[in-house]
Amino acid sequence: MARFQRPRTVAEGVYQHLRRRLLAGELEPGRWLREQELAASLDVSRTPVREAVRQLAQEGLLVIEANRGVRVRGLTLEEAVATYEVRERLESMAAGLAARRVDAAARAALDEQLAAMNAVDPADQAEHVRADDAFHGLVARLSGNPVLQELVERLSERVMRVKVLTRDVNVSAFAREQHARIVAAIGAGDEAAAEAAMREHIRTNLRIVEERLAGAGPGAGGEEA
Amino acid sequence: MARFQRPRTVAEGVYQHLRRRLLAGELEPGRWLREQELAASLDVSRTPVREAVRQLAQEGLLVIEANRGVRVRGLTLEEAVATYEVRERLESMAAGLAARRVDAAARAALDEQLAAMNAVDPADQAEHVRADDAFHGLVARLSGNPVLQELVERLSERVMRVKVLTRDVNVSAFAREQHARIVAAIGAGDEAAAEAAMREHIRTNLRIVEERLAGAGPGAGGEEA
DNA sequence: GCATTGTATGTTGCATACAATCTTTCAGCA
DNA sequence: TGCTGAAAGATTGTATGCAACATACAATGC
Known part of the structure; x- marks a missing residue:
């Protein structure tokens, strides 16, 4: 067809x-x-x-x-953890850079994306994953570093995969609060705070993924010799 | 053929x-x-x-x-700087992780690579770039994080390209000393020192690249609309 | 003289046919 | 019964022919 x-x-x-x-x-x-x-x-x-x-x-x-x-390809627990560890560094770097060079347009884009995320139907898992990915991609873009942006986007595919395989939508009010804190720090131009907020956010997600993957056993599987 | x-x-x-x-x-x-x-x-x-x-x-x-x-593809100055900025974060992370989990085999591999680098004929530019790349690749591998290793290797191609286009071989005794310091810090298991040494090393290289690219004008070119 | 359209050309993009390689199976034999 | 090995089957890997697309240039109408 x-x-x-x-x-x-x-x-x-x-x-x-x-x-x-x-x-x-x-x-x-x-x-x-x-x-x-x-x-x-x-x-x-x-x-x-x-x-x-x-x-x-x-x-x-x-x-x-x-x-x-x-x-x-499957995902092992080690690989998921490794991905999140790298993500923590790269995305906190992106948040910091974004805070350093933030302007009115950037603030508007962040607020809009934040609103879009909160407006998603809580039951629509796929849409949540997409919106969250778009948010992180936006921060990467606002860093102004195209190489960084490319790597973050490259990792985001694996992140989405991790989320889908572990069913980690993380729709909690806690996640929303973390997102809001990231946007606030970037908007205020506070580089250190933006880095810290993003780092904390990703660490939280990593913890959730670890729990679910460990609880579900090898789970995703598919990586035999 | x-x-x-x-x-x-x-x-x-x-x-x-x-x-x-x-x-x-x-x-x-x-x-x-x-x-x-x-x-x-x-x-x-x-x-x-x-x-x-x-x-x-x-x-x-x-x-x-x-x-x-x-x-x-050509390389703009902005792109080269962006690459080195990301590299600084990723490779210092790798050095730190390598220091955290260093063992006898890792020490031996690092010493061997260091010796190989110092043994290269100073006139052989291409071989120098290769050896330097192998050193950084080794550190990435010793980090134990396969995702990190993959990203570093991916960036290394662009790094080699930057080096060739700017003719930055950086054969100076200063560079050798920095490499030795990185190996020593990792070998001692000093995570913070390893991170700092790698960060400093890459920053030094970035400065050299910036000077040469800025001095040579757009130089590498090739990125028109 | 200028803009617009028609046409020529060079390149990639896709489809199909064929060759190489690996896996599996089954027959023969110790 | 277990093992060796060869042939068959299946799938990827490669080659080639044709069509589609984008650009540049010439022709034509205004």
């Missing part, structure tokens, strides 16, 4: 399609994906499918095994 | 070939690369060339322009 309107290229359409299904948790970890099958189901040839798959593999969502196929 | 021994796949061979030429500064920024021409010169088809080019583009070494071709 292949009805993607937005993307200019077929390969990009396939990429977005697969990425969406992966981040939604629709394709469970460990599952085999065959290029031929994907191509047939999307009514395109193997070539653009292959291109999309390679890109997703490089981003860490798929694992290519030589002459064997691609599998949906 | 296509004589690559190591890689198992042709696409990987093309990738390594192009990557090497790019990091060596052989392919100047702004230059157009045509798939057909590359394929013909390597005596392979366009398919693996295309795959390699896409990967290099995603890594930030090439820029794809729709239906027009790929260009070798």
